[in-house]
Amino acid sequence: MTDSPFTLHSRSSQCAARRGEVKTAHGVIQTPVFMPVGTQATVKGITPENLKELGAQIILGNTYHLFVRPGHELIRQLGGLHKFMNWDGPILTDSGGFQIFSLRDLAKITEEGAAFNSHLDGSKLFLSPEDAVMVQQALGSDIMMCLDTCIPYPASREEIIKGTELTGRWAKRCRDAHTNREQLLFGIVQGGMHEDLRARAIDELLEIGFDGYALGGLSVGESHEQMMDITEHTAAIMPQDFPIYLMGVGKPEDLIEAVWRGVDMFDCVMPTRNARNGMLFTSEGRLVIKNARFKDDPRPIDEACDCYVCKHYSRAYLRHLYMAREILSSHLNTIHNLHYYVNLLAEMRKAIEDDCFAEYRRDFYSRRQQK
Amino acid sequence: MTDSPFTLHSRSSQCAARRGEVKTAHGVIQTPVFMPVGTQATVKGITPENLKELGAQIILGNTYHLFVRPGHELIRQLGGLHKFMNWDGPILTDSGGFQIFSLRDLAKITEEGAAFNSHLDGSKLFLSPEDAVMVQQALGSDIMMCLDTCIPYPASREEIIKGTELTGRWAKRCRDAHTNREQLLFGIVQGGMHEDLRARAIDELLEIGFDGYALGGLSVGESHEQMMDITEHTAAIMPQDFPIYLMGVGKPEDLIEAVWRGVDMFDCVMPTRNARNGMLFTSEGRLVIKNARFKDDPRPIDEACDCYVCKHYSRAYLRHLYMAREILSSHLNTIHNLHYYVNLLAEMRKAIEDDCFAEYRRDFYSRRQQK
Numbered sequence: 001m002t003d004s005p006f007t008l009h010s011r012s013s014q015c016a017a018r019r020g021e022v023k024t025a026h027g028v029i030q031t032p033v034f035m036p037v038g039t040q041a042t043v044k045g046i047t048p049e050n051l052k053e054l055g056a057q058i059i060l061g062n063t064y065h066l067f068v069r070p071g072h073e074l075i076r077q078l079g080g081l082h083k084f085m086n087w088d089g090p091i092l093t094d095s096g097g098f099q100i101f102s103l104r105d106l107a108k109i110t111e112e113g114a115a116f117n118s119h120l121d122g123s124k125l126f127l128s129p130e131d132a133v134m135v136q137q138a139l140g141s142d143i144m145m146c147l148d149t150c151i152p153y154p155a156s157r158e159e160i161i162k163g164t165e166l167t168g169r170w171a172k173r174c175r176d177a178h179t180n181r182e183q184l185l186f187g188i189v190q191g192g193m194h195e196d197l198r199a200r201a202i203d204e205l206l207e208i209g210f211d212g213y214a215l216g217g218l219s220v221g222e223s224h225e226q227m228m229d230i231t232e233h234t235a236a237i238m239p240q241d242f243p244i245y246l247m248g249v250g251k252p253e254d255l256i257e258a259v260w261r262g263v264d265m266f267d268c269v270m271p272t273r274n275a276r277n278g279m280l281f282t283s284e285g286r287l288v289i290k291n292a293r294f295k296d297d298p299r300p301i302d303e304a305c306d307c308y309v310c311k312h313y314s315r316a317y318l319r320h321l322y323m324a325r326e327i328l329s330s331h332l333n334t335i336h337n338l339h340y341y342v343n344l345l346a347e348m349r350k351a352i353e354d355d356c357f358a359e360y361r362r363d364f365y366s367r368r369q370q371k
Numbered sequence: 372m373t374d375s376p377f378t379l380h381s382r383s384s385q386c387a388a389r390r391g392e393v394k395t396a397h398g399v400i401q402t403p404v405f406m407p408v409g410t411q412a413t414v415k416g417i418t419p420e421n422l423k424e425l426g427a428q429i430i431l432g433n434t435y436h437l438f439v440r441p442g443h444e445l446i447r448q449l450g451g452l453h454k455f456m457n458w459d460g461p462i463l464t465d466s467g468g469f470q471i472f473s474l475r476d477l478a479k480i481t482e483e484g485a486a487f488n489s490h491l492d493g494s495k496l497f498l499s500p501e502d503a504v505m506v507q508q509a510l511g512s513d514i515m516m517c518l519d520t521c522i523p524y525p526a527s528r529e530e531i532i533k534g535t536e537l538t539g540r541w542a543k544r545c546r547d548a549h550t551n552r553e554q555l556l557f558g559i560v561q562g563g564m565h566e567d568l569r570a571r572a573i574d575e576l577l578e579i580g581f582d583g584y585a586l587g588g589l590s591v592g593e594s595h596e597q598m599m600d601i602t603e604h605t606a607a608i609m610p611q612d613f614p615i616y617l618m619g620v621g622k623p624e625d626l627i628e629a630v631w632r633g634v635d636m637f638d639c640v641m642p643t644r645n646a647r648n649g650m651l652f653t654s655e656g657r658l659v660i661k662n663a664r665f666k667d668d669p670r671p672i673d674e675a676c677d678c679y680v681c682k683h684y685s686r687a688y689l690r691h692l693y694m695a696r697e698i699l700s701s702h703l704n705t706i707h708n709l710h711y712y713v714n715l716l717a718e719m720r721k722a723i724e725d726d727c728f729a730e731y732r733r734d735f736y737s738r739r740q741q742k
């Protein structure tokens with residue numbers, strides 16, 4: 001068992017929501033927290049200063065992408081990922097497992113690791129659990145993830161058992177390869193939608209001992225209800241004195257429901273990707289900026305929002321930038337959407353502190369229905 | 372004759388370079404000055420705050436583009452171009468003449484004005500000299516330009532005379548249509564590469580009386596020497612108590628040579644467009660960031676530069692962003708290149724104040740040769 005980087009501040013009396021912090025080599029993160037995704041050593045379209053200004057505490061980097069380009073050795077040589085991209089706050093790197101899984105026919109998973117073809121030039125590459133840790137150590141992230149096998153959905157119980165057991169054996173190999181203890185290493189709980197398999201996976205990971213535990217294999221096609229059911233059951237039996245991270249999820253309502261069920265950490269491309277596609281989040285729901293009704297609308301995206309974009313720009317201007325395919329459209333939309341997510345988590349932290357998370361959650365849904 | 376918005380601070384004893392200021396409704400501009408181009412109500416890829424931070428004093432907006440999309444009436448309704456795009460400093464708008472000229476076969480010039488097809492959807496549009504002023508008054512720019520006819524290069528003396536005379540008649544119509552005297556109106560001197568035709572054009576414009584005078588029809592295919600010869604002869608006979616603006620020029624060496632010959636104001640897409648194409652300006656010359664030799668180069672773009680980008684990012688990182696087609700590549704490259712141009716003009720202003728422009732110019736060229 002390792003010392004936990006997690007400190008609990010308070011618990012909701014109304015649900016499993018909890019307010020805490022995670023200590024990393026580049027600073028302490030207040031949880032629950034949302035981590036903006038910076039796939040290729042940049043959160044697309046914005047600077048590290050923009051991230052700080054909008055309140056981001058920690059960002060996520062993608063091991064697969066950085067491994068393929070520009071390469072982890074180059075980043076190590078240039079002083080590590082923090083220095084390379086000019087971000088001095090905490091960074092979590094995924095293991096590459098999900099991206100390799102996304103390559104489908106281009107990837108072959110064996111006991112040894114994952115053989116795959118680069119999405120850039122088709123070149124043959126290989127990533128073992130040991131490689132995944134080595135790459136993340138070269139990047140110098142604050143939180144590393146074990147290489148896992150992402151199990152398709154739907155899958156047979158046998159397939160799920162096979163993938164979950166392999167993830168467990170890989171987790172042990174990752175732990176053994178983990179030499180820089182300045183960097184935290186999280187284990188990933190697989191097990192599909194089966195509560196007993198999730199429980200078995202947790203037991204296996206606990207036997208090895210990690211600095212945090214993640215719920216993997218969700219947001220892969222199951223319903224919102226299925227996702228929340230398995231999150232609730234799994235989060236409840238995960239070790240409560242360590243951070244609990246729900247990977248790759250999701251919509252604002254997913255985050256509210258997962259925090260309710262005890263999750264501490266989130267990442268998702270939704271706020272950044274949707275921003276580039278002109279889909280903006282507001283306190284009253286979503287807004288598609290190219291809609292003709294915004295053509296001459298002098299109001300900000302969200303009158304309840306105090307982000308840089310809502311302070312200075314009209315919907316009419318943002319629609320113009322989107323229609324004209326201006327780069328500034330992605331920049332401003334990204335700042336707004338990330339501010340929305342980061343602020344949503346800040347509001348949730350406050351609601352847990354004030355022990356009124358149930359009321360906060362109710363207000364969240366009623367604001368949307370009023371629209 | 373109107374009161375001039377121009378105040379002369381000092382003149383070089385070595386050449387025709389002059390240090391002055393231009394007073395506008397949104398602030399005073401120190402000259403010589405470079406104006407970043409913000410075609411579609413945005414300087415591509417950066418915010419107004421970025422522009423202020425890098426030292427931009429005034430920006431240029433394109434009447435043609437804003438007329439076509441989103442439309443000047445919409446911008447007027449939303450409070451004018453300054454408010455629309457969140458820039459509270461001075462704005463100069465061109466007249467649209469150059470863009471319509473660039474449409475070539477899609478445009479037809481008559482005595483009445485320019486008939487053209489929108490580059491967006493092919494719809495038939497028309498812009499008279501009166502329309503050009505009306506559109507710019509709706510935009511609310513600080514400095515408006517008369518609608519001119521851009522004469523092709525090379526062209527016969529007859530063609531040049533025809534285009535220059537039409538520009539003169541249009542200038543009179545622009546002045547007559549100009550009702551908001553808070554906005555300055557500049558006349559445009561055509562005349563091709565012929566000194567006598569340029570002189571005749573100046574006389575015609577002086578008879579009407581403008582708030583400033585621009586050299587048009589340059590950087591259209593002539594050599595650097597031809598451009599500088601006609602700039603020298605024309606600037607010398609332009610009214611010295613008004614601002615002198617060389618439109619659409621140019622390279623750093625063009626700016627040095629034109630300031631030497633008495634020009635006060637410049638605009639050019641080169642720093643912004645080249646930035647997006649990965650071509651960066653440095654004190655030692657140009658740098659193409661995708662070049663493989665920058666792959667692991669930890670140095671900033673320019674070790675002599677103190678811009679935000681050079682303070683925080685390596686050539687290796689900027690190359691990575693460019694190769695990965697990341698939006699941040701355009702953002703950072705644009706900040707650097709505009710800083711280079713804005714700083715070049717700040718250095719020139721200082722050199723004129725210190726009356727050492729000849730030494731400054733010599734050093735400029737010798738820094739490049741050392742490379």
